[in-house]
Amino acid sequence: MNFSTIDVSEVLFHHCQYHRKKVEAFIASTDAQSLSQLEAQVVQQHALDLLKDYLKRVQKATKSSSSEKPTLWSDDMIRQHVNTVDALCRAERELRYAAHAKEIFPLPTIVKGPDARREQQLQTRFAVARLLWLFQKKSEGRSTFPSSGTSPLRYDDAEWILDPDYQRLRLPDTHKFLLALNREVPMSLEWQAVLKLVGRITLAEHGFLDMACRLLVSQGMISKDVNKKVEHFTKSATMEAVLLGNPECTICTLAYSDAPRDDVEPAVKTCCGHYIGRNCLQAWIQSWENGQKEGVPKCPNCRSHLFCQIDMLPERLQPCVREYIAYLRSDPELDQQADSFLLAACEEEVDGCFDPSLGTMLARLYDRSIRIDELIGRLWDLVEIERTLWAI
Ligand SMILES: [Zn+2]
Numbered sequence: 155m156n157f158s159t160i161d162v163s164e165v166l167f168h169h170c171q172y173h174r175k176k177v178e179a180f181i182a183s184t185d186a187q188s189l190s191q192l193e194a195q196v197v198q199q200h201a202l203d204l205l206k207d208y209l210k211r212v213q214k215a216t217k218s219s220s221s222e223k224p225t226l227w228s229d230d231m232i233r234q235h236v237n238t239v240d241a242l243c244r245a246e247r248e249l250r251y252a253a254h255a256k257e258i259f260p261l262p263t264i265v266k267g268p269d270a271r272r273e274q275q276l277q278t279r280f281a282v283a284r285l286l287w288l289f290q291k292k293s294e295g296r297s298t299f300p301s302s303g304t305s306p307l308r309y310d311d312a313e314w315i316l317d318p319d320y321q322r323l324r325l326p327d328t329h330k331f332l333l334a335l336n337r338e339v340p341m342s343l344e345w346q347a348v349l350k351l352v353g354r355i356t357l358a359e360h361g362f363l364d365m366a367c368r369l370l371v372s373q374g375m376i377s378k379d380v381n382k383k384v385e386h387f388t389k390s391a392t393m394e395a396v397l398l399g400n401p402e403c404t405i406c407t408l409a410y411s412d413a414p415r416d417d418v419e420p421a422v423k424t425c426c427g428h429y430i431g432r433n434c435l436q437a438w439i440q441s442w443e444n445g446q447k448e449g450v451p452k453c454p455n456c457r458s459h460l461f462c463q464i465d466m467l468p469e470r471l472q473p474c475v476r477e478y479i480a481y482l483r484s485d486p487e488l489d490q491q492a493d494s495f496l497l498a499a500c501e502e503e504v505d506g507c508f509d510p511s512l513g514t515m516l517a518r519l520y521d522r523s524i525r526i527d528e529l530i531g532r533l534w535d536l537v538e539i540e541r542t543l544w545a546i
Pocket residue numbers: 403404405406407408419430431432433434435
């Protein structure tokens with residue numbers, strides 16, 4: 155640490171202390187209910203200005219890497235500052251509603267974990283991935299809810315759009331505010347809650363089978379060997395394919411045959427019921443193993459998980475996984491409501507958050523996220539038991 159860092163950090167520290175007290179006094183003295191509309195608007199602007207100034211300083215302090223982090227900024231201190239910002243956001247919200255003479259509705263109290271910033275980034279990324287997925291399906295004129303078929307999850311083929319650079323590039327201008335880094339004024343509490351809950355639920359919908367499958371592979375419960383995987387997760391089906399009118403491989407167009415020749419290929423049948431040439435399927439899976447493709451291998455025909463079929467998981471896990479997936483699919487109306495909100499949103503329309511139906515939606519999403527957390531917890535316990543049994 156050099157001298158200039160110490161100087162700047164000390165000045166910052168004292169400035170922030172002063173500012174926090176000012177902000178806290180401001181919150182304590184403000185009674186949103188008794189203000190006239192004009193007064194409320196003035197005070198709201200005042201709150202926003204304070205918030206802007208205040209956040210700039212907190213961000214500067216928390217952004218410095220831990221080796222450079224001045225000792226004055228203990229974790230406790232930072233937490234205290236974050237709490238003040240939260241309180242100010244709540245005050246800002248009350249004032250915003252009072253200024254527009256709208257009835258305020260309660261938002262779910264979301265407990266922030268110890269690693270709130272990273273958690274928030276991850277959740278935002280998943281909410282945005284869901285949004286990009288929705289835009290794509292819309293432009294393709296397809297249904298937004300392909301929850302039927304063998305693919306267990308709705309936002310299944312979205313993993314490639316989780317790349318932050320891709321997200322920034324592809325998100326329409328109307329929605330770019332969702333990714334704005336280092337914002338001077340934090341997002342409204344309504345939007346924070348939407349991103350948090352939708353992101354959490356989307357992550358749960360998207361990621362569980364991938365994660366479980368990876369864990370099973372890493373524990374040796376599913377072979378790493380591509381040829382073995384193909385053997386384990388498919389059935390030889392050359393005769394069946396030909397008899398049912400599938401004479402050739404859909405990838406390389408060689409005729410299906412078990413004859414040991416170079417110009418034909420034996421067929422296999424995947425869990426999702428598609429016929430593919432054995433060699434082509436091996437090469438297809440290999441591109442995931444080499445890291446050329448993200449996520450876990452999917453069927454070239456229908457994009458179902460090739461190895462994550464529920465039937466292929468250890469038997470003890472299956473009922474719990476089925477319950478989990480059934481729960482994820484149990485409220486399409488709520489999903490649709492959340493999707494419509496995301497699609498229609500733009501930053502200037504933050505005032506649109508006044509609609510009390512948003513409060514109802516958030517409360518329902520919150521209950522859902524709690525139940526999902528419970529189910530995931532149970533699933534992980536079972537995976538852990540399987541892992542232990544396997545190790546014996
Ligand atoms: Zn082939």
